[in-house]
Amino acid sequence: MGIDPVTVIAALIVASTPILLAAIGEMVVEKTGVLNLGVEGMMVTGAVMGFVTTVETGSPTLGFVAGMASGMALSLIFGLLTQLLLSNQVATGLALTLFGLGLSALLGVGYPGATLPPVADPFPAAMADIPVLGPILFGHSLVTYLSVVLVAAVWFVLGFTRTGLIIRAVGENHDAAHALGYKVIRIRLMAIMFGGACAGLGGAFLSIVRVQNWVDGMTAGAGWIALALVVFASWKPWRVLLGAYLFGGITALQLRLQAAGISIPVEILSMSPYVITILVLVIMSSDRSRAALNAPAALGKVFHATG
């Protein structure tokens, strides 16, 4: 019995949406030279706040907004600590993940198993019934389309606008950007909040659309995958999209291969995205001249304004 490629593609798009959202947000953060390892914590907080808000108000839209807002609020803690109080970004980011996981468990007490109102799809059901194209292009929730639009928007802003130029300048050399009169800290804070909102939205998508339930720690490492994805994509927006669909696609495909009774080495398939990420990291660190791989030069460095 074979596998229907259409259902695999439709499934991988949905499965990839949370990590795509989190990764594109984190990419912008890293483009300004800040490494926020708290993606997992922001996602899981977005998941619980999105779910709780949807249950209480009956509106998935408000749920998504709450997810974004809570991710943003959490990222703001990280921003204040690292940008104004100059704390270590790696340690602060890790702490944010631990904090987010604990906070979400606390906020979600009593909510597991609550039922959600259905999320309306933007396209009528009839369009999703069109053979081949229907399930792939028209069968998703609005947030999935938004995630792709967001990738395009980030690509455009970073590559073709003055704002993008400033963001990149801050990430490549914060001292030079500062000397030119750009508000390094303000720009970084805004990027951090954008990243938090994206991660929160990704988490809310997971709880409201994908799983339609809240369970403790439900992101189960998706935030870490998003972080790996940014490196994998070498900080390029369309490669983030490609990478997310690849990561999601491998999961969707290996489960379907199993369901079809085809015996495959599942472990090898499951670990392949991580192996590729490690390879990218090795190549990156092996040779200075490979700066073409695009890591922002000031990534993770503390900025202290002088003069």
Add this chain to the structure above:
Amino acid sequence: MKTFTKLMTSGLLALGLAAPAVAQDDPLQVGFVYVGSIGDLGWTHEHDQSRLAMQEHFGDAVETTYVENVPEGADAERVLTQMALSGADLIFTTSFGYMDPTNNVAARFPNVMFEHATGYRRDTPNMSTYSARFYEGRAVMGHIAGNMTESNIVGYIGSYPIPEVIRGINSAFIHARAVNPDVEFRVVWAYTWFDPAVEAEAAQALIDQGADVILQHTDSTAPMTVMQDAGVIGFGQASDMGQFAPTPRVSAIIDNWAPYYIARTQAVMDGTWESMDTWGGIGSGMVRIGEMTDAIPAEVRASAQALADSIASGEHHPFTGPLNRQDGTPWLAEGEVADDGTLAGMDFYVEGITAEIPN
């Protein structure tokens, strides 16, 4: 990663260290180590419900603590050491992967009693093991699945290819085949006990392959949501999952640990506790069949109940010959029943299952 609650609880345990040594008439300290969160609505939830029932039974005579989301491995050893140091008298560890850590720590604390769920190693006299014959419940689920499927494809979400899970697949398959000779099983290994996104994805993959009944051996309710949307049916796992009744959840296998926890705690109080292995089934109440809903036709409900009753009374053993292994070699002769040793280490499918067990 899900370490925050654990850190918090360990922190509280560490604080407990400062307290003076426990006097004789102080309440008995009983600790629990959980692999998931108590809000998982499945495996860990049910252990915690049983802990609460035990606590209620003994009242002030017992004090219980628990640590959730403890990773299987070195972390577990640290948490267990912490618990033993802070004065626990009896500790239950509730996941297969805690087997080595529990035995290691038990060797260092001969005066603390340890109970490990679903394992088989009892290295020291203060180690016991306990488990439930979930495969007896699986037999009933398989009977219902075989009757209910119209596509003749039953999906099965497995966690890890370990004997406990393989036993469940075999038991369900044997009893599905008994009532429906055309039924086929499709097995997907999720390689996790708990990851809602992957579990939901696995359920969707099975539905895309034509499955209209799905059994799960993972802990979250995520597959239920997918089944609900797709209009297929399934069974509550470990816990009742009654919020999904009457469909997609048409029945459930419920783990009921409370009587065991009460009995073992009582044994420590009385000084009669000794190292032993317990394997309870439907008969002893450790495995319960959740209410069968109206989505199942009345005659199937009756025959499923009859099957459960005959297993409970010992009249029917789910693994009764003639049965062949998957490769066609004979396993059990006509009327022969499987011995517990073979069941405990089961690493093969029975004849008729087309999938392969991954290495």
